Amino acid sequence: DADVTQTPRNRITKTGKRIMLECSQTKGHDRMYWYRQDPGLGLRLIYYSFDVKDINKGEISDGYSVSRQAQAKFSLSLESAIPNQTALYFCATSDLTSNQPQHFGDGTRLSIL
Amino acid sequence: AQSVAQPEDQVNVAEGNPLTVKCTYSVSGNPYLFWYVQYPNRGLQFLLKYITGDNLVKGSYGFEAEFNKSQTSFHLKKPSALVSDSALYFCAVRDTGGFKTIFGAGTRLFVKA
Numbered sequence: 001d002a003d004v005t006q007t008p009r010n011r012i013t014k015t016g017k018r019i020m021l022e023c024s025q026t027k028g029h030d031r032m033y034w035y036r037q038d039p040g041l042g043l044r045l046i047y048y049s050f051d052v053k054d055i056n057k058g059e060i061s062d063g064y065s066v067s068r069q070a071q072a073k074f075s076l077s078l079e080s081a082i083p084n085q086t087a088l089y090f091c092a093t094s095d096l097t098s099n100q101p102q103h104f105g106d107g108t109r110l111s112i113l
Numbered sequence: 114a115q116s117v118a119q120p121e122d123q124v125n126v127a128e129g130n131p132l133t134v135k136c137t138y139s140v141s142g143n144p145y146l147f148w149y150v151q152y153p154n155r156g157l158q159f160l161l162k163y164i165t166g167d168n169l170v171k172g173s174y175g176f177e178a179e180f181n182k183s184q185t186s187f188h189l190k191k192p193s194a195l196v197s198d199s200a201l202y203f204c205a206v207r208d209t210g211g212f213k214t215i216f217g218a219g220t221r222l223f224v225k226a
Contacts, residue, residue, distance in 0.1 A: 041218060042117075043203070045213065045214075048213075098145065099164045106156045107155075
């Protein structure tokens with residue numbers, strides 16, 4: 001089983017709909033992240049959480065919200081989806097040591113029509 | 114502010130030849146540097162990291178990277194490329210006092226048989 005699991009893997013929806021992307025992890029890491037990947041732009045940080053009571057905005061948080069339901073679960077919501085939120089979304093985890101790499105899920109491909 | 118540049122959108126190399134994927138960075142303090150690889154429909158996978166010490170870092174699948182402080186570079190290398198190395202490669206930087214990772218835009222490596 002994957003250490004970081006994202007659901008759904010693919011989603012097509014319409015403008016204005018509310019969408020939730022879910023992430024769960026079995027690595028026991030405290031830190032969790034949501035990124036967005038667009039061609040030619042690399043990964044951009046949307047939100048991050050260092051523990052269940054800690055939520056922080058990243059560089060592109062407008063139009064998104066998150067919920068850290070438990071140490072192992074971190075969900076991303078688009079309250080009212082718009083076409084320019086069409087992208088590949090990744091959840092990642094890391095432990096408390098800053099010199100350790102992040103561990104990524106396999107992504108959710110989101111298309112907003 | 115931290116930044117990462119991957120100057121090449123794509124690198125083409127013949128199988129068996131050496132490969133180099135370039136990365137330069139800017140960070141206020143001492144850097145932690147990472148390389149990740151992304152295969153189609155998968156999340157990013159960690160390849161190697163530079164924390165401190167020896168400037169030549171060895172990682173997974175025969176890859177290595179050379180840290181050059183004066184040139185602020187961290188180029189990814191492999192002595193003999195394989196067709197299976199074809200993928201998207203990301204360089205990333207994190208300053209030693211921080212927790213945010215900045216990713217480059219990615220370089221697509223194409224290895225021709």
